[in-house]
Amino acid sequence: MKILVTGGAGFIGSNFIYYMLSQHPDYDIVCLDALTYAGNLRTLESALKNKRFKFVKGDITDRAGVLELFRNEKFDIAVNFAAESHVDRSIMDPGIFLSTNVMGTQVLLDACREFGVSRFHQISTDEVYGDLPLDRPDLFFTEETPIRASSPYSASKAGADLLVLAYHRTFGLPVTISRCSNNYGPYHFPEKLIPMIIVNLLHNKPIPVYGTGENIRDWLYVEDHCRAVDLILHKGRAGEVYNVGGHNEMKNIDVVKLVIAELGKSEDLITYVKDRAGHDKRYAIDPTKIQTELGWSPQVKFKDGIKTTVQWYLDNRQWWEDLISGDYLKYYEKMYLNR
Numbered sequence: 099m100k101i102l103v104t105g106g107a108g109f110i111g112s113n114f115i116y117y118m119l120s121q122h123p124d125y126d127i128v129c130l131d132a133l134t135y136a137g138n139l140r141t142l143e144s145a146l147k148n149k150r151f152k153f154v155k156g157d158i159t160d161r162a163g164v165l166e167l168f169r170n171e172k173f174d175i176a177v178n179f180a181a182e183s184h185v186d187r188s189i190m191d192p193g194i195f196l197s198t199n200v201m202g203t204q205v206l207l208d209a210c211r212e213f214g215v216s217r218f219h220q221i222s223t224d225e226v227y228g229d230l231p232l233d234r235p236d237l238f239f240t241e242e243t244p245i246r247a248s249s250p251y252s253a254s255k256a257g258a259d260l261l262v263l264a265y266h267r268t269f270g271l272p273v274t275i276s277r278c279s280n281n282y283g284p285y286h287f288p289e290k291l292i293p294m295i296i297v298n299l300l301h302n303k304p305i306p307v308y309g310t311g312e313n314i315r316d317w318l319y320v321e322d323h324c325r326a327v328d329l330i331l332h333k334g335r336a337g338e339v340y341n342v343g344g345h346n347e348m349k350n351i352d353v354v355k356l357v358i359a360e361l362g363k364s365e366d367l368i369t370y371v372k373d374r375a376g377h378d379k380r381y382a383i384d385p386t387k388i389q390t391e392l393g394w395s396p397q398v399k400f401k402d403g404i405k406t407t408v409q410w411y412l413d414n415r416q417w418w419e420d421l422i423s424g425d426y427l428k429y430y431e432k433m434y435l436n437r
């Protein structure tokens with residue numbers, strides 16, 4: 099079995115590569131990644147020592163390059179993690195989100211049609227459903243919840259999902275889609291909430307909390323997401339969407355306070371800043387379908403996963419220290435200075 103993993107030098111894709119190499123000793127994995135600001139070859143250092151793994155630098159929007167890769171490698175399965183993934187950046191500059199997330203997905207779908215795969219899997223997000231009100235804790239996203247994206251990021255992911263499903267209906271391509279809630283864990287780029295809290299605290303820098311900090315996210319340890327994707331690839335039905343989430347809703351401010359306590363720092367570092375435009379209030383996944391159909395359930399409790407994650411950032415300081423200089427500093431100033 100040969101699997102293409104796009105976006106494998108990023109947060110979830112890299113965790114997926116390590117997961118699959120350990121779970122399937124007979125699989126070969128090829129990672130295609132453009133190494134944008136969010137991609138990091140150092141993350142794949144250990145994988146690169148494995149004979150069953152190959153890295154190819156390339157852009158999913160480069161049609162000729164993608165077709166040549168498919169022609170040469172003859173993939174059995176393609177899993178698309180490659181994306182512009184940060185909501186705040188999509189508010190600053192939406193164009194690249196459409197190009198990578200929509201057009202790039204279409205290039206991959208065309209390549210899968212032309213060369214044939216037994217499965218194309220699209221890594222999507224719960225954000226395609228928009229948000230839920232804070233005062234209706236009884237409501238959850240199911241696979242039937244209408245698409246109602248809020249940000250240019252989520253709109254681009256929703257566009258990609260519609261294309262993926264259209265390629266199934268129109269061309270019979272064997273596709274699946276997973277829509278997961280917020281992930282956390284090792285190799286998470288430090289512009290996203292949880293790694294940013296850890297990194298700022300370790301530098302005794304303020305933690306910028308948007309609005310009142312009451313917004314709710316449904317956090318899932320990244321390895322639980324990887325296991326869900328593995329299950330969908332092998333047992334999921336073509337043409338289907340599977341929501342992935344572990345009923346672990348938390349207010350942002352409570353996440354911030356928990357990490358502060360974990361690191362023994364002061365809550366004085368919390369700084370409330372201007373809210374994100376269009377900020378989604380609450381995400382909450384109903385995972386009944388993947389639980390009943392595929393037997394998936396999360397294995398890692400938040401209290402354990404967050405400890406493991408904090409420890410990983412303490413043990414791998416060089417990995418993130420190298421990332422938070424240069425371009426990251428420019429981004430950080432643009433995003434937070436005078437906010």
Ligand code: NAD
Pocket residue numbers: 104105106107108109110111130131132133134135136137138156157158159178179180181182183184198202221222223224255277278279280281282287
């Ligand atoms: P990330 O930003 O950490 O990584 C994205 C990777 O894609 C990077 O390695 C980057 O170099 C690569 N990439 C970007 N544009 C590319 C292009 N044009 N061609 C090839 N490679 C390109 O993202 P992540 O957080 O790991 O998210 C991965 C996927 O999971 C995304 O599709 C995202 O929408 C989805 N998702 C993320 C979360 C989350 O909490 N992070 C939750 C649900 C779904």
Ligand code: DAU
Pocket residue numbers: 183184185186222223224225278279280281289290291292294306307308309313314315350374381
């Ligand atoms: O739900 C899945 C989505 O989760 C994925 O599709 C996205 O790719 C991923 O980035 C994530 O999106 P969020 O916008 O939820 O993640 P982020 O870490 O950017 O923010 C989490 C929450 O924290 C959100 O309510 C905004 C808030 N926040 C974020 C940052 C960066 C702050 O309060 N301050 C900050 O500085």
